[in-house]
Amino acid sequence: MSIAVDVKELSKSFRTREARGPGVRARVADVVAPRSRAVRAVDRISFRIASGERVAFIGPNGAGKSTTLKMLAGILLPTSGHVTVAGLVPWRDRYQLGFAIGTVFGQRSQLWYQLAPRDTIELLARVYEIPRAVWRSRLDTLVDAFELAPLLDRPVRQLSLGERMRCEVAASLLHAPGVLFLDEPTIGLDVTAKATIRELLHRRSTEDGTTLLLTSHDTGDIEQVCDRVIIIHGGRILLDASVGELKRRYLRSRRVTLVTASEHVELPAAIGARVVSAVPHRTTVEIDAGDTAVGALVDAVLRQTTLRDLVIDDPPMDEVIRSIYRSADDEGEAA
């Protein structure tokens, strides 16, 4: 399988001005001899992404994920390290890279605000040097997939955020990029719009083989779009695993809902089940995620009554990720 993104020992440091404090003397000194401090936003990270993979790049605020994405897109120059995206060095081959990648930055817009999305799309077709027949057919496909027909000729300023984002993603896919970088693509969207964008991203990636690298704080984006997750914290990679493996490795507990013939069930203390909610015939408990815990729970219930239904849920992804961040913070403090 070919490699779409190859990152080796990538680092980025910024210099930030440091004020000496209040007072006229300090301010004059700040002007005459400014003091600055190097802040390492990304610290020797390495990873590879195969073509067609969908990878979530997540981390708390200030972790370095957007900085990494900007280096991969050729926006920022790294302090050290080596990167290739679609076989190109982003900051050196920025012009050629433009043809190979698409970018969606949730808090920025590439659409011309006063004009209709069709105008921007026509412009992008020229910018990406797409022959007219090709981009027309490509646009037809995207219009169908993203349901853009009623939006294409309305000024962007009149579109809702969800509608605008659908146009943004479609515009980014017009030149059929091999790699699509998405920085918080669902930020600010309502539940329905988020679901639409996630579904569209997943489908386009599956059908076109587009490699996705997505940063987000929304675990829904990770679970519903991506197969793999890279967690970054303090500029370093904490974890690089499949989404399933992430859950398995960090699963502390499971939530089991028991639908029983009898109104209530008595659970032996030895099982270690904590009752989350109990209504007649329906009891939800939380148990440790050990191999035998669910079996012991079911045995105990079956000894008392008939089990009509059983639902086992993983803990919410938010909790999993939060626990990873927390343990990283604890390790940092201990160090």
Next chain:
Amino acid sequence: MSKYLAFAKLGLREARAEPGELLGRVLFFVLILGVFSSIWRAVAESTATMGQPTGQRGEMLWYLALTEWVLMSAPLVQFQIEDDIRRGDVAYQITRPASWLGARLAHGLGALAVRAPVMLGVACVTAWSMAGPPTRLGGLGVAIAVGLVAAAVVTLFHVAIGVAAFWLGDIAPAYWIWQKLLFVLGGLLLPLRFYPALFVRLARLTPFPALLAGPASLATNEPLMPAGVLLVTLVFWALLGWIITRAAFNRAVRRLNVNGG
């Protein structure tokens, strides 16, 4: 090249989509010409009482109409560029396979293509109605052709001022200085022949006379320089301005920092 034509087309559409801004410029333009028509009339009357010739009033008004036309046709792209730089949008736009500076300039020239004909119509109708036909009708045609080139060069210099936002943050002071230099050294209100000789020699070392006084004076009896020389001068300043702007932009992009995650 076709991608930059597409940017120009977009600039043209955007300018057409905002007719309010153009209307404001038109009203201001008419007001300026009205005020100066009255001033030159008063000057002409006072010189007539002193036995001086009064025929220069019409020429002066046509001169002003043409300098103002060049100035007011050039879109203020520098403020859009400043916004792009301050908001950090430039960082995201440079990932496209097109020169960002070229795209911005083309976008500005597209807007110029809407403004210039409208403002020219206003200039000619207003000046003709207030002062009669220009002294040299053929010269007016040449002045218009060269004036269009000058307005394009002013747009390019506006791009350059916008790029200064990488270092200055706020370009308002830089633009203020540029504007005053253009007014004074460019001979916005008065042809340079009325200025002291030393001042004119100094002004000629800068691009300003070629931008305003040069094209407008082609419609008068005393052109600042022949049209061919003026065109070469404009091309020289445009090339120099473009080279410096590109070098500055490339340097800024290499040092680009984007705040926030």
